[in-house]
Amino acid sequence: MKQHAFYSVPIALAALGNVTAAAQATKPNIVLIMTDQQRADICGREGFPLPVTPYVDSLATQNVWFNRAYTSMPSSAPARCSLISGRFPSATHVRTNHNIPDAFHGKDLTDVLKECGYRTAMVGKNHTYMNMSEVFDYSVDYGHRGNAKKGTPEERALGKFLQEMPGQYLDPSPFPLEQQQPYQIVTKALDWVKQQKDAPFFLFVSIPEPHSPSQVCEPYYSMFPPESLPPLLSSRKNLQDKGEKYMSLAALEDTACPNVQRDIPRLRSIYAGMLRLIDDQIRRLIEEMKATGLYDNTVFVIMSDHGDYFGEYGLIRKGAGVPESLTRIPMVWAGKDIVPRRQPMDDCVSIVDVLPTFCSIMGADIPLGVQGRSLWPMLTGKEYPKKEFASVVVEQGYGGEDFTLNEPVTFKEEGCYSGKEAGFDGLNSWTQSGVLRMVRKGDWKLVMDQNGRGELYNLKEDPVEINNLYGNKKHAATQMELLEELLTWNLRLQDPLPVPRNRYHFKRNPENYHFTN
Template identity: 30%
Template sequence: METDSSPNILWLCTDQQRHDTIHALGNGLIRTPHVDRLVEQGVAFTQTYCQSPVCTPSRASFLTGRYPRTTRCRQNGQRIPADEITVSRMFSDAGYHCGLAGKLHLSSCSDGKVESRIEDGYHDFRWSHHPQPDWPENAYTQWLNSKGQTWDKLYAGPSTGYVKEGVPAEFHQTTWCAEMAIDFIRSNQGRPWFFSFNCFDPHHPFDPPAKYLANYDPDDMPLPKVQKGELDSKTTFQQLDAQWAHNNPGEFHTGAMTDDDRRQVTAAYYAMCELIDDQVGRVMRTLDETGQRDNTIVIFMSDHGEMLGDHGLYFKGPHFYDATVRVPLVISWPRCFQSNLRVTGLTELVDLVPTLLEACGLEIPSRVQGRSLVPHLTGQADPQQHRDHVFSEYYNSWTHKNAYGTMLRTVTEKITVYHGSDQGELYDLQADPDEFENLWDRADHQALKADLIRRCFDASVFGMDPDPPRLGPF
């Protein structure tokens, strides 16, 4: 793709946001006017899937354009290998000034350790993995302190079972991310820049500001999608998580929730998404006010989804329901990309790196495994076609021990293979789009199951590292 300048990149990445949380794309209960405007001004990829339903492997994947098995960053708590090259490094090497505010999570930062960094290309790095003041180096905590505030006092609001009134909006981490983005955008006019806005919301706990929580009446919220008796055909992982989220007794007691509890959680989750939307609006206004909107590619997406009570589950992997692996993705560049276009073809987050490189006239390295979306963004491709299938992986990544799963999804079927066990999931998405009836053990579906297992294995093999290049016949 030929361009007459180097466009800026504004990458808006939320954490754990479901695909169905945008008003303009079908959710009539949620308020997202600013993301709606992005949808109108850009291209919405409505069938986009992450490459792992957990933070670190997903982020390492979409920031390198490579699959989790290839980055070798497969679990929360691992450090991305130093020889991996992130998209921010690629743009820094191309002369861009790169910045970040919020979460990165390409390395462990538990137990008070600050996340270690590889050569990631960020010149302006304002790190805040999550809002809690667990590290003196938390830039958000430092910002609060500069305003005479402490997180502990601001977070002292009432709690009602599974929902809590969180930090007031003006002192919220999402607001801080927007403040940092606004400062960066204003300070870097006149040179190409790349900025990552990485808020922690709407990741659990479900704790929006009281002002936003008041916007959503729990009585108006839908109940999660659950079919009576469905757990009987599901995996052991799901049966455990239906009692305690992430199989972590003493934390989020899923099995004890009432319908009112579930509606309150959904209301809180929507409120968190609305706060994000308002801050996106502030950042977008800054682009307009500084005259940079037409020369800025804007991406809005999330690293993975949230079960939100569907199938009796909360949080994320090792589950591969669309609630966890399907994510929002909107890309906008008024000067060069289509507007108000919906692409329904299957898309992966691994496709973002080659898309940005091609859009900015940069070479796509041979190690990158994604497929550029530029033909769709410029209206040169069939919006109903991009990939034959999408692939996602989970390798003992979080609280469940020995949970190794790979998922292959086509337009009409989905299979999840849990390796080292005889368990799995198979869904007919035409007859059962909500994934209630697991056909894994059904005698009349064994031929389809065998074919999809083969295709899933093929996807796994073909996802191996394309580098180093072959230099000769021997």
């Protein structure tokens, strides 16, 4: 629920922003392209040895990309609500995929877009508190399982297939490229874009893939054979090091997918093929916008909501913990006014920073209650406080005590196992119970839980986080530094809503920075 009523009148008026007629005429278009469950490092720009994302790689190296961009929580609804509201899950109250009706926020992205005179469209997956048909001028909803009841006969056929298939289809998909959802989504997005004339527009292209159900058509199915993929850096042998939540997820996967260890190489191959299919559709979208003259006045951001194990720890999909494979996300900014940097930005940024950045692009004030910060100064080559982006925090868990391996409830009784092959949900009472907080700073990463148990990793030397250095006297100074950083973040993220009703002035930096030069 929105909380505008809490604002005092002077603050509410200030939060609306003052957009002049001249600024309105020169506002750039904004295109947000979001995938679902795309791991950040499966790309050439980060050293992946296969051409999985060649177009976005080239776009990134000609514009700006972050190699330390993070989700707010490695779960779809919490992350996407953070994107739209600019608030962390502890503030939105959406800490699971089942708490969307509990969303708590002030003015959000759709409100700012409307106030700034933007025409708006969303094509693809929603999974937020937004009612797409109410807040966007044009919207078409796509889910992971398609739609077997609406759309063209071809779309209904694909929807029937997606709904009836198990969680993964290990053969080439019987549906060609033109019937795949990413292609259909880009087609509808382009149809809408080509009709825009006078007002600036915002387009949200939300692709449900490469999230399961895992399936991909030729030629993508055969592009990256299992034997061509680089070896994994961890396996089921490391589960004891990672703890009970990882072990419970492994047990669930083995229950739902008895052959999962045998199938992981093929599933990795399909995942890579899905990424290449998506990359080709992003190329199609942006190149057609270039051909129609829209590129030069448009800002593009390409990102994901969270990552994927991709076989790491002998696991698939997502669920347990806050490893880099799940928390770090791709983030590329391109287009109008972006100052190119061939090397990645090493600043730590978050999905919550996207809304404040859009506000800067539109010339609007950042709404009260937003916890993210504007990236626009750094994207446009201006000075910004490096200390502000020296670290980043990620949240996980819905609270309570941790579920253990010895709970009396079964996977099927809990609801995370449907009884069908590959029909499981890695986000469940075992993996999501309790509370985790993660902070990344430099090459180091600290994780703490509600019982005071800690993890400390050197990501440069241990990228899959197997060697826990927490409590190691050799690294006591680093541990203390990150504990202080995490405590500082915890204080910064205390929800400012509602702001005081009377007299007190609520002081903020225009970019929502806490540190300045």
